[in-house]
Amino acid sequence: MLKRQTKDFINIDPLQTGGRLTEEAKEALLEWGDGYSVCDFCTGRLDEIRNPPVYDFVHKDLPEFLGCDIARITTGAREGMFAVMNALAKKDTWIVMDGNAHYSSYVSAERAKLNVAEVPNTGYPEYLIKAEKFAEVIEETKKKGEVVLAMITYPDGNYGNLPDVKKIAEICESQDLPLLVNGAYAVGRMPLKLKEIGADFIVGSGHKSMASSGPIGVLGMKKEWEEIVLKRSSKHKNKEIELLGCTARGASLMTLMASFPAVKKRVEKWDEEVKKAREFASKMEELGIIQLGEKPHNHDLMFFEAKILYEISKKAKDGRFFLYKELKKRRIHGIKAGLTKHFKLSTYGLKQEEVDYVLQAFKEIIEAYAKT
Ligand SMILES: *Cc1c(COP(=O)(O)O)cnc(C)c1O
Numbered sequence: 001m002l003k004r005q006t007k008d009f010i011n012i013d014p015l016q017t018g019g020r021l022t023e024e025a026k027e028a029l030l031e032w033g034d035g036y037s038v039c040d041f042c043t044g045r046l047d048e049i050r051n052p053p054v055y056d057f058v059h060k061d062l063p064e065f066l067g068c069d070i071a072r073i074t075t076g077a078r079e080g081m082f083a084v085m086n087a088l089a090k091k092d093t094w095i096v097m098d099g100n101a102h103y104s105s106y107v108s109a110e111r112a113k114l115n116v117a118e119v120p121n122t123g124y125p126e127y128l129i130k131a132e133k134f135a136e137v138i139e140e141t142k143k144k145g146e147v148v149l150a151m152i153t154y155p156d157g158n159y160g161n162l163p164d165v166k167k168i169a170e171i172c173e174s175q176d177l178p179l180l181v182n183g184a185y186a187v188g189r190m191p192l193k194l195k196e197i198g199a200d201f202i203v204g205s206g207h208k209s210m211a212s213s214g215p216i217g218v219l220g221m222k223k224e225w226e227e228i229v230l231k232r233s234s235k236h237k238n239k240e241i242e243l244l245g246c247t248a249r250g251a252s253l254m255t256l257m258a259s260f261p262a263v264k265k266r267v268e269k270w271d272e273e274v275k276k277a278r279e280f281a282s283k284m285e286e287l288g289i290i291q292l293g294e295k296p297h298n299h300d301l302m303f304f305e306a307k308i309l310y311e312i313s314k315k316a317k318d319g320r321f322f323l324y325k326e327l328k329k330r331r332i333h334g335i336k337a338g339l340t341k342h343f344k345l346s347t348y349g350l351k352q353e354e355v356d357y358v359l360q361a362f363k364e365i366i367e368a369y370a371k372t
Pocket residue numbers: 075076077078079101102104105153155156157182184185204205206207208216217
């Protein structure tokens with residue numbers, strides 16, 4: 001048996017807080033665990049399977065949830081980004097993306113052979129991506145060559161900043177430039193609709209923010225892009241090329257579908273999550289651990305600067321690993337081993353007792369070392 005050390009820990013790793021399975025998804029995982037299990041009644045393509053009801057999920061539930069015309073399942077947020085980029089890329093063309101973008105956005109662009117222009121953030125301490133800067137970089141990049149796509153990370157995975165995506169969408173529209181919203185940390189956590197933003201594409205990550213086992217993601221778009229991004233094979237007439245015919249086909253999809261009703265409900269409680277995160281951040285600041293990024297913060301992913309813990313690490317017996325070890329002793333996991341001065345964490349889905357317990361742990365750790 002492969003044992004998972006951290007199974008019963010309080011996990012505050014931002015990667016993990018939104019991907020925990022619901023009870024329904026746990027059942028689905030066992031029920032559909034056999035390889036190609038969902039393909040028993042396939043008539044030619046994944047999203048057209050009626051039993052289990054993949055068709056209804058992809059063609060009714062998902063577009064409604066994402067506020068888009070057309071939706072598809074992908075193998076992850078990055079595969080969704082890559083599909084869009086690869087479909088729009090032409091020789092010697094450019095993509096403009098925010099400087100807070102995830103590595104997988106950059107790598108997707110490289111794989112699609114796009115040149116990348118980055119919109120810099122405002123730097124310490126907030127690291128904001130400003131809409132005006134976006135406009136500037138688009139204009140500069142147009143002098144270098146054809147820009148085929150813009151991308152904004154909403155929120156980014158480092159600071160949890162939520163840029164003014166509507167304004168960025170307006171700028172892109174005025175420049176006749178399609179906009180892709182990377183909602184890996186938004187879709188399934190907070191309410192977000194493509195049509196309300198006014199962008200062209202949206203991607204989400206099932207294993208990160210939609211309580212799914214994964215790897216799985218979602219892709220939504222405006223109808224006008226269907227023929228380009230979902231272009232079909234010349235030989236296999238119903239297979240979409242950018243999706244390599246069919247994507248997540250098995251237990252990962254069934255966990256996404258099983259969790260979906262709960263996910264739909266939980267996004268309505270987003271205000272509570274933001275409130276919890278803000279309270280957590282302000283208590284951390286009382287301990288001398290400062291929240292960087294957008295302030296007041298609007299997301300459960302938070303980035304902290306802890307000079308006080310860094311100072312302790314210089315003298316502690318375990319050096320820079322002291323924090324990880326102290327948290328582990330208290331069954332708290334999620335801050336990378338070796339980090340003390342800067343780290344990110346997430347309070348998403350934590351019960352109030354758990355939030356208090358984590359705060360208490362930081363307090364005790366600081367007090368214990370202050371004495372030595
Ligand atoms: C995690 C993350 C991704 C990658 O998501 P996958 O579904 O694993 O491909 C992309 N962008 C951001 C901002 C992320 O945080």
